Amino acid sequence: MRILFIADPLESFKIYKDSTFAMMEEAASRGHALSFAEPGDISLEGGRLLVDACNLTLTGDKADWYRCDNKLRQPLAAFNAVVMRKDPPFDLEYLYTTQLFSLAEKEGVKVFNSGQALRDFNEKLAILNFPELIAPTLVSCDMARLKAFVRLQQDAILKPLDGMGGSSIFRVTPDDPNLNVILESITHEGARTVMAQRYIPEIRDGDKRILVIDGVPVDYALARIPQGGETRGNLAAGGRGEARPLSARDREIAAAVAPELKRRGILLAGLDVIGSYLTEVNVTSPTCFREIMDQTGLNVAGLFIDALERAVGTA
Structure with missing residues (x-):
């Protein structure tokens, strides 16, 4: 299978914790061919959707972890799967990229998550679809x-x-x-x-990230616990990540949200849960794979690539 990853520049990756790298590593271990491009590498010319993509090789060297060779302009349709992993903010350029993805999907290109889902399912506003679950x-x-x-x-x-x-x-x-x-x-x-x-005071016990892959929640959440008097638990804001088995309430929330995710073609989502409340539904580039994998041994990246293979029809 040929997989094209659309993401931020490779040199910006922190591979010791990067979920996109974990996906790439798992896909490569199965013999899938990896390619890489940034959103600005996508264009429409002569009625065809094209991308300037390189062949991506993972070297196994932590300091010099990739080679990106033979960058060529080629049809998006040349890839079996396009995995969108560009981080927010969801600005106009991000919007334009999702619109190009929707055009590509009309040509049969399989994009994960879909362009329409990325546009329609704003990560903050999406919780309003589930009023019974929110504060x-x-x-x-x-x-x-x-x-x-x-x-x-x-x-x-x-x-x-x-x-x-x-x-x-x-x-x-x-x-x-x-x-x-x-x-x-x-x-x-x-x-x-x-x-x-x-404000939900249970944030002191952690802002839990529950990963939902192809409608099924991963058995462990990552509780991101605020440190040093900080209100935010986000890892990017200094929170400490602690993998925990899903609680009964976590599973209840995931079960309520999953059918809508499936309906909208969202292969991967990250639900944020504080206490008993759903606070966000992340669909652009959900993270926390590596932390859960390192702490529990559960191959979360493997679950994602399993789902990708099923979606593309190569499983």
Whole structure:
């Protein structure tokens, strides 16, 4: 099988913890041919969707871990599977890439996750499809409404709709002396829509990442535990990752969300759960494979490549 990975520059990978690298390593171990490109390498010319992709070889050397040879312009349809692993933010360039993917899918190209799913299933707003699973939530750009929500909840989280890794997330209370300036900043003076959620104190026990592959939850979640008085558990914000077996509530949440993921063609999703609440549904480039694999021995990357093979019809 020929697999094209679309991602951030290879030199930016931290392979000791990178989920995309874990996928690549597993696919290569099975004899699949790997190629690599960045989103800007995709083009439409003469009615054909093309990509400037290189042949990717994993060297096994931690310091010099890849070779990217023979970069050629070729049809997207030349690949059995296209795996989109570009990190957010979900900006206009990201949007344009998903639209090109949708055109490619009309030509029979198999993209994971699909272009339409990436467009339609915003990682923050997606939770609104499951109101019974979420904490009190407001989505608005109106600073007065957001301030009233904070006053009602007494303790709230504010976050943009296009970020990742805990960036630009604020915990606020009604008496916070910086509340007005935080609202002005995060909404760009009322011009940008944000999400406000009631603060969930169980965050101290970890913000759990539950991976759902082809509609089936991985048996272990990664609890990302805030450190040093930090509100955020995200690993990128300094959180400590601890693999834990799924709880009964974790499985209940996954079972409620999985059918919608399958319906939308989402092969891989990362559900974020704090306490008993679903807080995000990550579909762009869900992570935490490596941490779970290293701590439990469970081959999460193998589960993903199994699912990819089934989806493409090579299993």
